[in-house]
Amino acid sequence: MKPINQLISIASITLVVGCVTNNSKPVIESAGVDMVQYETDLCECEQITTQVEQKADMGAAEGALVGGGDSTVFWITFDGLRWQEVFGGVDTALMKNESYTNTREEIQTRFWDEDPLKSREKLMPFFWSVMKSEGQLYGNRNFHNKVNVSNKQWFSYPGYNEILTGSADPTIQSNAREWNKNVTLLEYANQQKTFNGKVAAFASWNVFPYIINDERSGVPVNAGFRTAVGSKLTKKELLLNEIQGQTPSPWTSVRLDVFTHHYALEYIKKKKPSLVYIAYGETDDFAHNGDYDAYLNSAHRTDAFIRELWDFAQSHPKYKGKTSLIISTDHGRGTFPIDSWRSHGTRTKGSDQTWIAALGPGIKALGEVKENMQLSQNQLAQTVAKILGLDFKSQGTAVKTIVE
């Protein structure tokens, strides 16, 4: 009963988090009223002039379809997972800082190595085995390989809007639960004959039904603390519905990722969708809490979740040889001063820096890309559209090296 074991271990972590962070100021931008306050702060602090150097990749609209007519995509995001951990493993200074790490020895044994290349393998073993040997990873700035958001906000709603629509929208200035006026690729795909009813989204954060505008788009969005619905629920869905309500969550607007993951995987097995978006959320909230142990543990668990999705795809005739993974994050976080690892937004230098990973049929095995280049968050939607053979309009063009 793997899910239940995972639940128990997460639940005990979250109790610790609650105690440790009780007195800290409310920084979770996704938490209702606090969230709005946070955004207001951000708007008042526009003096910071860190600029995104974004080179428009104007000529990349054309390109061979990667997977052909029956291609499927699992489109995945980690909320606010830094490129620094993805490419460099455990940050030694944070691990050694008792303000952020409660179980240093355990973290050190499980994930740390003085060689960052070994540490990242321990932290994210799927990324640094299968993704590295068969796919592509962008965003290691040590090689001037850069990915940035193009929106000017550097927090979640603007980031997810940019990811899913392929265009930054400067009018989105908060994380408030407001219906997105923009059409995401998920909605567009759901309107097309070949994809109608074959698109679904799963998310830990309860704002996703608004970002994807599930009422207008018709895309089913199981997010926040929503349960599986429908007349033919599987045993696993019934169990998830039961225990989700019985599990203490550290946050009011974000559920634990184990629920998001298993709701998604069960739906995939049951309904065989062609385009699935999964937004894991814990990394951002554990970071806001200042709990580096939990942040690392979550990144490690999510890496394993993605492996499980990939392994399932390789075992099923609908998905085997046809499925691509496109993985990214909505924003980065700070590095200096040290406490800024907890934060993001325009006041936090470097939190516009992100990363992208891709794996699938027709996607060349370039591994960790070390070329001096600049990619943008707004290229993700067009990249997914090209893989699926969809004629979608967006500001961002497809990432050439993924789709060609």
Ligand SMILES: [Zn+2]
């Ligand atoms: Zn955040």
